[in-house]
Amino acid sequence: MNTSIKNILQNNDFSKDDIIELLYTSQSEAKLLYQKAKEVKSCQVGDKVFLRGLIEFSNLCVKDCFYCGIRKSNKNVERYFLSDDEIIQAAKFAFDENYGSIVLQSGELKSKEFITRIDGLIQRIRKLTGENFGITLSCGEQNESTYSRWFESGANRYLLRIETSNKELYKQIHPNNSLHSFQKRIESLRVLKNIGYQVGTGVMVGLPGQTLSHIADDILFMKALDIDMCGIGPYIEHKETPLFEQRSTLMPLNARFELTLKVLAIIRIMMKDINIAASTALQSIDKLGREKAIQVAANVFMPNITPQSYRKNYNLYDNKPCIAESPVECQSCTVARINLANGKVAFGEAGDAKHYLHR
Numbered sequence: 611m612n613t614s615i616k617n618i619l620q621n622n623d624f625s626k627d628d629i630i631e632l633l634y635t636s637q638s639e640a641k642l643l644y645q646k647a648k649e650v651k652s653c654q655v656g657d658k659v660f661l662r663g664l665i666e667f668s669n670l671c672v673k674d675c676f677y678c679g680i681r682k683s684n685k686n687v688e689r690y691f692l693s694d695d696e697i698i699q700a701a702k703f704a705f706d707e708n709y710g711s712i713v714l715q716s717g718e719l720k721s722k723e724f725i726t727r728i729d730g731l732i733q734r735i736r737k738l739t740g741e742n743f744g745i746t747l748s749c750g751e752q753n754e755s756t757y758s759r760w761f762e763s764g765a766n767r768y769l770l771r772i773e774t775s776n777k778e779l780y781k782q783i784h785p786n787n788s789l790h791s792f793q794k795r796i797e798s799l800r801v802l803k804n805i806g807y808q809v810g811t812g813v814m815v816g817l818p819g820q821t822l823s824h825i826a827d828d829i830l831f832m833k834a835l836d837i838d839m840c841g842i843g844p845y846i847e848h849k850e851t852p853l854f855e856q857r858s859t860l861m862p863l864n865a866r867f868e869l870t871l872k873v874l875a876i877i878r879i880m881m882k883d884i885n886i887a888a889s890t891a892l893q894s895i896d897k898l899g900r901e902k903a904i905q906v907a908a909n910v911f912m913p914n915i916t917p918q919s920y921r922k923n924y925n926l927y928d929n930k931p932c933i934a935e936s937p938v939e940c941q942s943c944t945v946a947r948i949n950l951a952n953g954k955v956a957f958g959e960a961g962d963a964k965h966y967l968h969r
């Protein structure tokens with residue numbers, strides 16, 4: 611047992627079999643994995659934790675992903691779109707409070723009007739914040755010309771989770787139509803990188819039908835893509851989605867949580883200098899979920915700065931944290947959580963991924 615894990619952990623690069631073995635370890639053996647990840651983290655990125663103020667500016671979405679609470683077919687969601695002023699105010703809050711960066715996140719919208727509106731907002735925010743501020747977009751799949759236009763206007767990072775790198779599994783968790791094309795999603799990641807964005811991707815852990823072999827492939831996929839940022843969280847069922855029917859096939863929530871931590875640890879060891887987020891979904895399983903992620907591997911925290919009244923309508927999964935809180939409440943909570951995890955809040959730093967600066 612331990613000897614084989616110890617052997618594997620002597621390297622910083624793992625084969626698919628190694629990864630599967632690491633994912634399979636018992637909780638006591640996993641401590642060795644976590645220890646190694648902590649060492650790599652401490653030496654590569656230190657104890658700084660970068661802040662990204664998360665603005666969930668609209669839950670309107672043209673897509674219908676089988677796992678997601680704001681999917682188009684869920685009629686039990688009150689749809690919203692923040693006004694331009696509300697978005698600018700939120701960005702200004704992050705800037706004034708020295709967050710160093712924001713993430714503009716929404717459902718996937720593709721109209722010309724949407725593209726132009728986001729473009730205008732990026733320009734306004736860039737003007738307001740100056741150059742040394744991270745503007746990350748998480749607005750789904752767009753055309754190359756749109757990605758380029760937004761980049762030219764001042765956005766410098768893009769998050770687009772692949773969700774699973776396995777084509778078959780991808781098909782099982784998305785409707786079978788051209789809007790949900792696995793190929794197009796992978797292509798988007800390549801295009802974003804070529805344009806010059808810092809690119810983040812990730813997957814959900816514990817999806818129905820997902821095996822350790824799939825997850826090992828996910829990790830190798832991200833490594834091969836040479837990503838700069840990573841966001842990985844446990845899959846959590848949402849009552850009003852098609853995948854909810856498969857809940858009896860899922861592993862228990864605490865197992866999904868542990869598995870996610872192992873994935874983060876392996877990623878930190880294999881992709882030593884990328885930015886890794888402590889995903890909010892971890893906290894919906896374990897009250898100290900985000901702290902645990904920081905202790906092991908993560909160096910990015912995304913305090914929610916969406917105005918409070920909209921938050922209940924951005925329910926991607928059941929039991930999502932921070933729904934009842936305000937931006938100010940999330941702020942003090944964030945600082946307390948990062949301190950509890952022995953991290954240092956990197957106020958005022960845009961927090962580019964070291965990996966990106968080196969590539």
Ligand code: 5AD
Pocket residue numbers: 677678679771773813814843844845846847848891926927928
């Ligand atoms: N459980 C966990 N994560 C989810 N997301 C969407 N739905 C769920 C769910 N049910 C994640 C997706 C998406 C991100 C914004 O939220 O990975 O990329």
Ligand code: FES
Pocket residue numbers: 913914931932935939940941943944
């Ligand atoms: Fe929102 Fe803790 S971060 S309540």
